[in-house]
Amino acid sequence: MAVREPLEPANEAIFKHELVKLIPHLRAFARTLCGDATAADDLAQDAVMKAWDARASFQIGTNMKAWTFMILRNQFYSEKRRSWRQTQLDQEAAERTLVATDDPEAPVALDEMRLALGMLPSEQREALILVGAGGFAYEEAADICGCAVGTVKSRVSRARRALQGILEQGAYDRDGKPAGDAMRSILADAERLSGPR
């Protein structure tokens, strides 16, 4: 009668352990999708719950991070379709993220980056985040987004170009003040932070 075999207790314990380790990453991904920190945590919690409920369908040994990211992303888009008016609110969401940052010492350049990211179309943003920050290969990102590898590649490169353009030109404004220096502060920060790579 059961559609899926339940996991053996030992595997269930492994699964849970791994799932707990992934929570911070799921939160970070959700934050980039939602903008708003509270909505992001709700989304991430839903994803954790869904992942747990679906544990029997997970193949131990395969990429669990990609699997959970896919669950979170699907959850995001199904909710978005149902009730969220997020699309046209990307800019606003980015501004709310700014407010929602808990770390008062977060460098200004990070805020600029959040705002600029918020201006990208969501499919470009998620591709860039997965590959550029989440540590996924193009193939994995393609699986997560349910599209072709080439599509991910072109989204990522378009996102990179667009982001640079936004940051250099200060195409958005913040409190009416053009953010023309965003790229400069990001460059300065990178120089300070990045070791040889």
Add this chain to the structure above:
Amino acid sequence: MGEDATTPEDSPLSGRRAEETMIDQTERNPRRRNSSSDANEARLRQQAIGVKLRQMFDQVVSEPVPDDFLDILRRADSKRANGGQD
């Protein structure tokens, strides 16, 4: 005793800030430099964006996880412990 604690505090400074009209010509200088240094500059910028992107992401990753998250799994456990079916 005269009670004149009200001195006008109109400061002439409350007017306008000096407007900065920075026309950054060093930065926008059109293709004067050779193309390899342009490419280099572009790569530098992309690298900087990459660093910042990861930093932004990692900042959230390193936040402490709210208790709610662990409660979800704890609840899942206890549900099973009380003879949860299927």
